[in-house]
Amino acid sequence: xxxxxxxLAGDGIGPEVIAQAVKITDAVAIKFGHEINWTPALxxxxxxxxxxxxxPNETHAICEAADAxxxxxxxxxxxxxxxxxxxxPEQGLLKMRQKLGxxxxxxxxxxxxxxxxxxxxxxxxxxxTDLVFFRELTSGVYFGERGxxxxxxxxxDTMTYQRFEIQRLAKKGxxxxxTRGKKLCCVDKANVLESSRLWRETVQAMEKDYPExxxxxxxxxxxxxxxxxxxxxxxxxxxENLFGDILTDEASVISGSMGLMPSASLxxxxxxFEPIHGSYPQAxxxxxxxxxATVLSAAMMFETAFDLHNEAKAxxxxxxxxxxxxxxxxxxxxxGKAYKTSEVGDWLALQI
Amino acid sequence: xxxxxxxLAGDGIGPEVIAQAVKITDAVAIKFGHEINWTPALxxxxxxxxxxxxxPNETHAICEAADAxxxxxxxxxxxxxxxxxxxxPEQGLLKMRQKLGxxxxxxxxxxxxxxxxxxxxxxxxxxxTDLVFFRELTSGVYFGERGxxxxxxxxxDTMTYQRFEIQRLAKKGxxxxxTRGKKLCCVDKANVLESSRLWRETVQAMEKDYPExxxxxxxxxxxxxxxxxxxxxxxxxxxENLFGDILTDEASVISGSMGLMPSASLxxxxxxFEPIHGSYPQAxxxxxxxxxATVLSAAMMFETAFDLHNEAKAxxxxxxxxxxxxxxxxxxxxxGKAYKTSEVGDWLALQI
Ligand SMILES: CC(C)[C@H](C(=O)O)[C@@H](O)C(=O)O
Ligand SMILES: CC(C)[C@H](C(=O)O)[C@@H](O)C(=O)O
Numbered sequence: 001x002x003x004x005x006x007x008l009a010g011d012g013i014g015p016e017v018i019a020q021a022v023k024i025t026d027a028v029a030i031k032f033g034h035e036i037n038w039t040p041a042l043x044x045x046x047x048x049x050x051x052x053x054x055x056p057n058e059t060h061a062i063c064e065a066a067d068a069x070x071x072x073x074x075x076x077x078x079x080x081x082x083x084x085x086x087x088x089p090e091q092g093l094l095k096m097r098q099k100l101g102x103x104x105x106x107x108x109x110x111x112x113x114x115x116x117x118x119x120x121x122x123x124x125x126x127x128x129t130d131l132v133f134f135r136e137l138t139s140g141v142y143f144g145e146r147g148x149x150x151x152x153x154x155x156x157d158t159m160t161y162q163r164f165e166i167q168r169l170a171k172k173g174x175x176x177x178x179t180r181g182k183k184l185c186c187v188d189k190a191n192v193l194e195s196s197r198l199w200r201e202t203v204q205a206m207e208k209d210y211p212e213x214x215x216x217x218x219x220x221x222x223x224x225x226x227x228x229x230x231x232x233x234x235x236x237x238x239x240e241n242l243f244g245d246i247l248t249d250e251a252s253v254i255s256g257s258m259g260l261m262p263s264a265s266l267x268x269x270x271x272x273f274e275p276i277h278g279s280y281p282q283a284x285x286x287x288x289x290x291x292x293a294t295v296l297s298a299a300m301m302f303e304t305a306f307d308l309h310n311e312a313k314a315x316x317x318x319x320x321x322x323x324x325x326x327x328x329x330x331x332x333x334x335x336g337k338a339y340k341t342s343e344v345g346d347w348l349a350l351q352i
Numbered sequence: 353x354x355x356x357x358x359x360l361a362g363d364g365i366g367p368e369v370i371a372q373a374v375k376i377t378d379a380v381a382i383k384f385g386h387e388i389n390w391t392p393a394l395x396x397x398x399x400x401x402x403x404x405x406x407x408p409n410e411t412h413a414i415c416e417a418a419d420a421x422x423x424x425x426x427x428x429x430x431x432x433x434x435x436x437x438x439x440x441p442e443q444g445l446l447k448m449r450q451k452l453g454x455x456x457x458x459x460x461x462x463x464x465x466x467x468x469x470x471x472x473x474x475x476x477x478x479x480x481t482d483l484v485f486f487r488e489l490t491s492g493v494y495f496g497e498r499g500x501x502x503x504x505x506x507x508x509d510t511m512t513y514q515r516f517e518i519q520r521l522a523k524k525g526x527x528x529x530x531t532r533g534k535k536l537c538c539v540d541k542a543n544v545l546e547s548s549r550l551w552r553e554t555v556q557a558m559e560k561d562y563p564e565x566x567x568x569x570x571x572x573x574x575x576x577x578x579x580x581x582x583x584x585x586x587x588x589x590x591x592e593n594l595f596g597d598i599l600t601d602e603a604s605v606i607s608g609s610m611g612l613m614p615s616a617s618l619x620x621x622x623x624x625f626e627p628i629h630g631s632y633p634q635a636x637x638x639x640x641x642x643x644x645a646t647v648l649s650a651a652m653m654f655e656t657a658f659d660l661h662n663e664a665k666a667x668x669x670x671x672x673x674x675x676x677x678x679x680x681x682x683x684x685x686x687x688g689k690a691y692k693t694s695e696v697g698d699w700l701a702l703q704i
Contacts, residue, residue, distance in 0.1 A: 090543045120581050125472045141511060146546040155550035156512040159493060163505040189594070191442045194498040198507035224602040228580050229472050242541070246598055250576040 002035045003306060006066035008059070011044040011089060012279025013289035013341075014072025020291035020345025021070060021298045024318070027352035028302070028311050039066065043096070044089040044279070045076035054092025060099055068305035069100075069272040070298060073279035097137050102265035102272055103165065104172045105135040105244065106304075109231070109251045112260065114323050115332070119256030121228060126254050131234040132180070133251065134173040135244025137265055139165045140195070142241045161195045161240065166202040172266065173238035174210045181235035185216045187223045187243055199240060220247070227251055252276055259290035259331050260319075262297035264304050271305050273297040287340045290329040292319055295348060318351040354387045355658060358418035360411070363396040363441060364631025365641035365693075366424025372643035372697025373422060373650045376670070379704035380654070380663050391418065395448070396441040396631070397428035406444025412451055420657035421452075421624040422650060425631035449489050454617035454624055455517065456524045457487040457596065458656075461583070461603045464612065466675050467684070471608030473580060478606055483586040484532070485603065486525040487596025489617055491517045492547070494593045513547045513592065518554040524618065525590035526562045533587035536567045539575045539595055551592060572599070579603055604628055611642035611683050612671075614649035616656050623657050625649040639692045642681040644671055647700060670703040 007022070009015040022038065029036045041059040048054050054074070063069050074089045096102070110130045111119070119126055144158030170186070177184045186203045188196035200217055207215050218226070220243045226233070227247065231254050239247065252258050258277050265272040275293030283289045299315035302308040322328055327347050330338035339347070359374065361367040374390065381388045393411040400406050406426070415421050426441045448454070462482045463471070471478055496510030522538070529536045538555045540548035552569055559567050570578070572595045578585070579599065583606050591599065604610050610629050617624040627645030635641045651667035654660040674680060679699050682690035691699070 088543065094544075120474055120477045121472050122474055142544055144508070148546065148550075150514070152550075153515040154512060155547040156496070156510055157545045157547050158508055158510055160506060160508040162502070189597075191440065192446070192494055193509045194500065195507040195509050198500075198504075221597045221601040224576070224598045225605050228602065228605050243598075245541075245573045246576045246595075249573040250580065250602065253577050253580050 001306060001308070002037070003029075003068070004037045004039065004066045006063045006069040007038045007040045008043045008063075008069060008071045009040065009046075010072040010074045010279065011046055011076050012073055012281045012284040014044070014074070014279055016284070016287060016289055016341050017275065017291040017294040018070065018072040020341060020348070021294040023345045023349040024295050024315060024352060025298045027349040028314055031314070031352055032308070032311050043071075043092055044074035045079065047092060048087055048089065053087060054089045055095040055099070060096070063096070063100055063270065066270060068270060068301050070301060071272050071274035072294065073275065073277065075279040075281075077281050094142060097265065098143060100270055100272065101138060101267040103136060103138045104169050104266040105137040105248070106132060106172075106264040106266060107135065107248045107251070107261070107276060108132040109254055109261065111255050112257060112323060115255070115257045115260070117256075119254060121254060125229070126231055129231040129254055131231060131251070132176060132236055133244060133248045134169060134176065134236065134238045135248055136165065136169045136239070136241050137244075140241035159193065159195050159242070161198055163198065163202050166199050167206065170203050170206055170238055173236050174206065174213055177213045177236040178210065182212050183214050183216070183235035185218055185223070185234055185237045187218055187220050187237055187239035187247065189220050189243075190217070191219060195240065203238070223247060224250060228254070248276070258293075259329075260292045260296065262293055262300050264297070264300045266304070273301040273305070287342055288330055289341050290331050291341050291345055292322070295319060314352055318348050321351060322348060353658060353660070354389070355381075355420070356389045356391065356418045358415045358421040359390045359392045360395045360415070360421060360423045361392065361398075362424040362426045362631065363398055363428050364425055364633045364636040366396070366426070366631055368636070368639060368641055368693050369627065369643040369646040370422065370424040372693060372700070373646040375697045375701040376647050376667060376704060377650045379701040380666055383666070383704055384660070384663050395423075395444055396426035397431065399444060400439055400441065405439060406441045407447040407451070412448070415448070415452055415622065418622060420622060420653050422653060423624050423626035424646065425627065425629065427631040427633075429633050446494060449617065450495060452622055452624065453490060453619040455488060455490045456521050456618040457485075457489040457600070458524075458616040458618060459485040459487065459600045459603070459613070459628060461485070461606055461613070463607050464609060464675060467607070467609045467612070469608075471606060473606060473608075477581070478583055481583040481606055483583060483603070484528060484588055485596060485600045486521060486528065486588065486590045487600055488517065488521045488591070488593050489596075492593035511545065511547050511594070513550055515550065515554050518551050519558065522555050522558055522590055525588050526558065526565055529565045529588040530562065534565050535587035536565050537575070537586055537589045538567065538569050539572050539589055539591035539599065540569065541572050541595075542569070543571060547592065555590070575599060576602060580606070600628070610645075611681075612644045612648065614645055614652050616649070616652045618656070625653040625657070639694055640682055641693050642683050643693050643697055644674070647671060666704055670700045673703060674700060
């Protein structure tokens with residue numbers, strides 16, 4: 001198969017972890033007889049420095065033309081204490097999501113047997129956890145009208161949803177549930193918010209199309225609690241943009257291995273794959289960042305964007321091997337030898 | 353001192369746990385020479401059944417005239433699967449908060465040495481945790497304009513804040529920080545929301561009035577993560593209504609003892625005290641519910657509403673004694689003898 005992949009390294013450790021994912025992806029392509037065309041493009045603080053904006057039109061054109069986008073990380077501390085700066089790396093992220101129509105952010109949370117004791121949660125609470133969030137990513141309060149009134153003394157944001165936006169996100173969730181544990185939890189705040197009531201009535205109306213799926217409706221505050229109490233009771237969770245932002249970050253703590261968690265953002269035409277961790281500027285340029293989450297994002301890409309399951313499995317197998325044999329970066333070394341980012345990448349590519 | 357206290361038992365286990373708090377409060381009043389006038393009033397599903405609405409005007413008049421309100425719990429499963437029902441118990445709660453002007457919800461989270469292993473989090477992560485949330489309670493997306501458009505296919509809610517609303521909440525937070533660890537964390541989503549940017553600029557402008565307090569600004573998604581990773585790094589957290597709803601529920605998991613966590617809601621004129629747990633309908637009428645959170649809410653009432661610290665301490669001391677001696681309800685019994693709700697209340701009152 002020929003695959004055109006846009007390569008957005010981004011900021012901080014982004015370029016370093018992306019480089020490893022490219023090595024492994026290329027190795028998989030050789031082994032399975034695929035041809036990969038990588039097209040690098042600028043994004044984030046790197047793009048602001050080069051062309052003055054975080055998601056340039058040229059980058060958008062490259063992403064739109066690609067079959068999939070592999071993304072590193074975005075964000076630079078230089079912008080952190082100035083939330084009202086005119087141009088910010090995060091704006092690039094939001095623009096990218098919206099212009100590419102990446103409406104469904106998919107975040108699996110699972111545990112690695114060998115790493116389970118790194119979690120702040122007790123082993124017996126998290127063993128067997130295998131849940132996945134479908135977070136709506138192109139609507140809600142992130143994209144509603146906002147502004148100031150009364151000479152700046154009043155500020156407002158609008159959380160808004162249209163029925164079709166909920167339907168297409170929920171459809172992804174139901175379909176995933178069918179291939180998994182057949183449980184779907186719709187997370188909302190329907191006891192207060194009108195947009196949540198629209199979520200709930202829309203999902204309720206879809207239940208009949210998936211009679212095998214057991215659907216529950218839970219309030220976001222209750223889920224914030226239960227997620228760290230009994231995470232393994234969840235299977236698929238669907239939710240709106242802001243709730244998803246908060247809950248997926250909370251859920252990332254469960255596994256204790258943020259450096260290993262991949263994610264996908266699905267659109268109608270293209271899809272994007274990225275590690276859930278940030279740009280980790282303190283580690284940038286030191287060749288010490290853990291590349292595994294980005295490598296596992298490449299596995300998600302094979303599976304989700306190209307329906308190539310053996311290729312995805314080949315990547316997951318070598319990642320498990322590196323964990324089992326301790327061929328890992330310093331965050332996972334636990335007193336054993338710590339390998340460099342690039343060394344882990346080389347080793348993984350060789351094992352493919 | 354003469355104290356006029358409105359007594360809102362509410363639904364489910366509310367009446368049972370409130371009855372115990374009354375016993376202990378009366379015992380404290382006798383011991384310290386105070387006179388307490390209790391005025392019971394209807395609220396929640398109980399009020400809907402009796403007079404057709406969850407926060408009747410008569411109840412409001414009683415609360416307004418009182419020095420403080422002691423509250424049990426609200427909510428009944430009969431309303432749970434019908435979020436659009438015209439009259440719901442939660443509306444009573446929101447109406448009460450708004451009409452009484454209870455703008456600051458204060459939720460301490462701490463651990464009890466004897467119960468620390470009940471937490472889903474590992475002991476070494478939570479030991480020493482002693483944080484308190486100040487959640488804004490009468491504004492934000494809970495009270496902004498909401499509705500439908502496009503024949504019901506579009507729903508919207510408005511998250512709105514005025515500068516003075518942020519100031520009066522933040523003031524409570526700064527003042528609390530001064531009497532505690534002198535650290536304040538402002539939780540927002542200023543990289544996306546205009547209302548969060550108003551929060552951040554308002555709090556930044558107040559920093560100079562509290563030079564001893566170290567202030568940090570963190571995004572709500574990051575806090576959702578760190579709260580369960582390193583809760584003992586936090587001291588005072590201030591945040592808007594919806595973020596506070598989610599994060600305080602998440603934080604309640606830390607102690608592992610939801611049945612012991614009290615809360616206060618402060619207004620300009622009166623204040624309300626309640627356990628953080630819900631109405632727990634499955635246990636209602638069985639005399640098995642843990643009354644300690646409500647009893648500790650009475651302690652908060654003595655301290656916060658009446659500035660009576662010895663009285664508060666007397667209550668906390670007997671609660672600690674009941675935990676140490678195992679005079680507890682079944683949720684805490686751990687194989688030992690489980691006492692009835694009313695037995696625990698009687699015992700505590702006798703110890704005062
Ligand atoms: C950087 C920020 C705008 C973004 C979000 O809130 O969506 C991030 O937290 C995420 O979850 O990808
Ligand atoms: C019942 C509900 C409306 C309420 C809220 O969201 O404020 C509850 O969750 C709380 O935190 O007191």
